[in-house]
Amino acid sequence: QQPVQSPQAVILREGEDAVINCSSSKALYSVHWYRQKHGEAPVFLMILLKGGEQKGHDKISASFNEKKQQSSLYLTASQLSYSGTYFCGTEWNTDKLIFGTGTRLQVFP
Amino acid sequence: DSGVTQTPKHLITATGQRVTLRCSPRSGDLSVYWYQQSLDQGLQFLIQYYNGEERAKGNILERFSAQQFPDLHSELNLSSLELGDSALYFCASSVESGTHGETQYFGPGTRLLVL
Numbered sequence: 001q002q003p004v005q006s007p008q009a010v011i012l013r014e015g016e017d018a019v020i021n022c023s024s025s026k027a028l029y030s031v032h033w034y035r036q037k038h039g040e041a042p043v044f045l046m047i048l049l050k051g052g053e054q055k056g057h058d059k060i061s062a063s064f065n066e067k068k069q070q071s072s073l074y075l076t077a078s079q080l081s082y083s084g085t086y087f088c089g090t091e092w093n094t095d096k097l098i099f100g101t102g103t104r105l106q107v108f109p
Numbered sequence: 110d111s112g113v114t115q116t117p118k119h120l121i122t123a124t125g126q127r128v129t130l131r132c133s134p135r136s137g138d139l140s141v142y143w144y145q146q147s148l149d150q151g152l153q154f155l156i157q158y159y160n161g162e163e164r165a166k167g168n169i170l171e172r173f174s175a176q177q178f179p180d181l182h183s184e185l186n187l188s189s190l191e192l193g194d195s196a197l198y199f200c201a202s203s204v205e206s207g208t209h210g211e212t213q214y215f216g217p218g219t220r221l222l223v224l
Contacts, residue, residue: 002151032213041111041199041215042152087151089213096165097142097213099152 001026003090005100012107017076020103022088024069031064031071032089032097035082042087045073075105083107112136113216115200121222127188130219134181134202140164141183142213143175146197158183159205190223197221 003024010018022031030049034042048064048071059076075082085104089097112135120128134141143155154167158177169175172190177183187194197220201213 034215041217043111044212044214047212089152096154096157096167098154099144101151 003100009104020073022071026092030091037084111214115216130185132183132200138202140203142201144199
């Protein structure tokens with residue numbers, strides 16, 4: 001049960017904000033967010049555990065609504081370095097992380 | 110640099126052949142995960158090993174197999190290769206068994222091209 005990410009792609013100007021959503025049909029224990037630049041390895045951003053917490057560092061934050069099995073990633077005042085594909089990974093069972101199809105983000109000057 | 114190493118970086122081979130991909134986890138990590146990423150696709154979980162034992166299985170084909178050795182490095186063996194097996198293969202590692210909210214650190218990947 002692959003989580004569904006939306007939108008599929010986002011194009012921004014530097015300084016603009018974006019929200020990326022991740023939805024699952026299963027009750028989740030945690031949601032993991034990664035960013036991958038073309039041809040490179042995914043880089044860990046943050047984990048959110050069940051409990052509806054919100055996390056963030058710098059201008060990237062995320063929330064997790066356990067009841068709705070949804071997570072949102074918030075990118076504020078986007079920078080060129082934010083460009084890449086964002087993946088959410090959902091965990092509802094032990095030892096398996098299932099990734100969404102990704103959201104491609106492109107930030108232009 | 111995540112601390113996870115993968116070799117080789119690139120592999121070009123022909124259909125029907127067999128290849129071995131190698132992964133060394135971060136120092137101290139006991140779990141190794143293998144993922145396949147085809148062109149413009151997401152990350153597909155293949156298999157996980159924890160301290161030498163198979164822990165979880167995903168969409169891994171029967172032509173593919175993996176193992177984790179006593180020194181905790183892991184190898185992914187791909188046999189009877191087909192054109193559709195061309196992809197980026199990532200290895201990731203985590204400290205424990207990956208239960209509930211553990212961070213996975215990804216290696217740089219091995220790019221496999223089957224001609």
